[in-house]
Amino acid sequence: MKRKNAAHSGATDVEVFGWGGDEPLAWLGTAWECADNGRYYEPPVNQEDLIGLLRVGIHHASALHCKLNVLSSTFEPTALLSRAEFKKLAFNYLVTGNGYLAAERNRLGGITAFKNRLAAYMRRASPRAGKDGYFYLRSRVFETADFIPAADVVHLMQPDLVQEVYGIPDYLAGLGSAQLNRSATTFRRRYYDNGSHAGFIIYATDNNINQTDWDNLKSQFKKAQREGNFKNVFLRSPNGDKDGIKLIPISEVAAKDEFLNIKNVTAQDMLTVHRVPPSLMGVVPTAAGGLGDARTAAEVFAANEIGPIQAAFLEANDAAGAEVFRFKPYALAAV
Structure with missing residues (x-):
């Protein structure tokens, strides 16, 4: 705020300003902004940001792990893909919107197995590179990478409306809520560490x-x-x-901050964007009626959410030309 000397001007000059504008996730946004650096295309969403958010968003991480656990429980290992490799692939797919399998071949050129590749380091080769395939980055600093031909890669991706190079996760609309939830927790923790006052x-x-x-x-x-x-x-x-x-x-934080409201609202936002029933995530009910029947919620969740994800993986069998994925029906143990 700036104030002129009243003795000279006879009035007070007040300047209104703001700070701390919105800080969105690193986002390039349109198809032509999947930047072509001459070697490969850059992803439209910063992969490291998506992975970092997984470590700070409680409900966000819980929802993704819930999907991963249910999906893994229905997978049946095949001759080409082990359960361990599938779980890695599914985790990458759910978090980043992309899943990659690289084929391992014998001396005769036959495929013996598929191994997961970390989605954060896979890049689609640019036509200007003169190669059809993917680069698996070993170092972003020194630009070292292994080239994998397109025929040896199975790329599963969640669809986007503006580009077809990479997939994007379907939870992007909830990123602001996840970040606000984290900020509220960080603010309150610092509030207590600093003596339970704002100054x-x-x-x-x-x-x-x-x-x-x-x-x-x-x-x-x-x-x-x-x-x-x-x-x-x-x-x-x-x-x-x-x-x-x-x-x-200076500010009555203990009386005026909206910590509980922020936590509750942002938690609901994250549950909504992931479409995971609270009863499957260990959420403690606050209402007298509880969270409803967990068995019914699990069955509906499996039909509406897990089934479509399984279908997306099964479609990759056609691209691979072999049975890489196989699932069994989701079933709950009798009680």
Whole structure:
């Protein structure tokens, strides 16, 4: 805020400004912005950002792991793909929207197995590179990569509306909520670590308190952090003025922040974008009626969510020319 001297201008000049604008996920956005660097196409969404969000979004991570566990439980190993490799592939597919399998061949050129490749480091080769296939990055700094021919790669991708080079995950609409949920937790944690206050000004006009007492008082306030949280401070001034010391809070965070509301609303957003029933994620019910029958929720979830994902994997059998994927029906144990 800027203020002119009233003695000279006769009025106060107030300037309104803002800071801390929206910071979206690194996003290139359109088909032509799948940048062609002359060697390969860059993904439209930063892969490292998607993976990093998995480690900070509680409900986001829980929903993805729920899908992964149910999907893995229905997979049946085949001669070309083990259960372990499938789980890696499915995890990459759910998190980044892309899944890659690279063929391993014998000396006669026959495929003996498929191995997962990390989606974060797979890049579609550019036509300008003169090769049809994919680069598997070994180092972004030194631009070292292994080339894998297109005939040896099975690429599963969640569809996008603006480009067909890479897939994008279907939960992008919930990224803002996941980031806000994390920010609320981080803010509250720092709030407690810093002494459970947002800061204040001590305004003192009591002449009965000498410098030594002031130094001692400042020392006690500095200790009111971490182990000293909620510590009481005693100050005695026999002939002091009751208004001699005033505590002026800079912001009343404890009373005004919307921590619980933010956590609840953003959690609901993440559950909505992933379409996972709360009863399957270990969410504690807050309503008296609970979360409903978990068995019914699991059966509907398997039919509406897991079934379509299985179908996407089964379509890759045609591209591979062999039975790479095989699933059994999802079934719950009898109780």
